Amino acid sequence: MDMEQTNYIVKGVGGFYYVKTADGVLECRAKGIFRKKKITPVAGDRVRVETEGGSPVVAEILPRKNVFVRPPIANVDNFFIVVSTVEPVPSTLVTDKLSAIAVDKDAQPVIVITKNDLHSGDEFAALYAQSGIPVIRVNAATGEGLDEIRARLAGSLSVFSGNSGVGKSTLLSALSPDLNLETGEISRKLGRGRHTTRDVTLFEVCGGLVADTPGFASLDMASAGVIDKENLQFAFPEIARYFGQCRFTGCSHIAETGCAVKAALERGEIGRSRYESYTALYNEAKEWKQWER
Ligand SMILES: Nc1nc2c(ncn2[C@@H]2O[C@H](COP(=O)(O)OP(=O)(O)OP(=O)(O)O)[C@@H](O)[C@H]2O)c(=O)[nH]1
Ligand SMILES: [Mg+2]
């Protein structure tokens, strides 16, 4: 990512794209060609801007490193999965699916556990001890964990994803107090309900770009994307480690004999909940393939 030289979309709302340029943020429409090709520009896209009838328009999207459906964002380096110890309680399946999608798209997943002041996040963190996925416990009040996150933000594009109410906006405000983001408490006073962050928006934070995103309900997870069943094993770093060691080539690591992954599971080298998520996502991918045919 080069924040100095490239124009990038900060936010897209209602057919308008806000593009950060050397001359400030421009409000742009997109050229009709995108709709014809069914390409939607998203936050994080690096773009070329032209003037059409006196107004700036997004004329071209530069090649993407990756693009996510949920949340909609492109060119992601760090995919932070924010979970809270309580209210809402974390789901291992949702967390594992998001992290697998991140790995599959060549982004670095990082799990962040908030609300450690209300309940210890140690138990949830322990599930990832062998996963190879970094876990950071934060406490916005004491500042614990914030520096570890800041160190990952510099020079890259990061996104905070996770359920509504886990504290993504609160965390971003703690990292960069002058942002003044809307969080749950404030909106409750205004009687607007819990879904406080409405759009994916990029902010310049700690020498990088960070996207705050609207939280999702766990039910939305089906639309987050599906990883091909053949590729799924590579999206779980602790499973990928055993690739090529099973008796059968093309082993699904579900029911075959001589499976190195199942042996590692029995030895305790792979977390039980992680393996359960793998099998759930494998079955999902299998059904999805049938749908497609
Ligand atoms: N006790 C405690 N409360 C927290 C912490 N982090 C966030 N909260 C509270 O949790 C509520 C939701 O926080 P938000 O930051 O708005 O959550 P969000 O993930 O941005 O939610 P959406 O924008 O709806 O996706 C607010 O009332 C916060 O004050 C924490 O570490 N400890
Ligand atoms: Mg928010």
Ligand SMILES: [Zn+2]
């Ligand atoms: Zn196997």
